Amino acid sequence: MKQVHVTIDQMGNPTIEGKGFTGKECDAATKAIEDHLRATGTAVTKEYKPEANMGGGGTTQQQTARW
């Protein structure tokens, strides 16, 4: 199943992770949330896990941001 997991720490800082995506699908799925973060003036950094470059498997991407 394709899902976006969002972990929000006790200070409200989110980490966004796509699971079950292939290739660039993950970018597309998390883009809406990322765009919203950027619209708030929030700095968004991306952190790609090694499996993000694996074709066909579960793609994982993390974005850490301050809201």
Next chain:
Amino acid sequence: MSHTTQIGNVAIRDIPALRSAAQELKDKGTMCELVEKAHPRLWAQGPLCDYVLKLPQCRFDVGFAKQADGSYSPITDLHGGMIGKEIGAGPSCPMPNTHEGRAQHAIGALMQSYTKFATINVARSKGMSVASARVDDQGKVQLVLNAA
């Protein structure tokens, strides 16, 4: 002596999410109410703010002051750590070293809830659905969204 702080590293744009966060705090036992067009209680007279989170059991409130870019920035008073006891991050959350980090820590519970609802709102607007939302044993919100 004033401990009034405007928390410039926090920008709030989703007022419905802020309302939901205030309601969630209330549901969890914090006496609070989000009101419009009021002066927050600070060490000195607070400025007129579009939104104020009133905290009757605390000496101070949290105001949300509109910025030039249209977002709202929290303004509160950190004197005595009173705000943190009401709506701060839990004791298991490390205290940051910077002034702004400590200020964000002091309104951590509010910001965590706000971020959750703001994320849900934007996700739903993009056709996603909420699969689950829970708090883990580290006090972090774990939000799972099903992709559209």
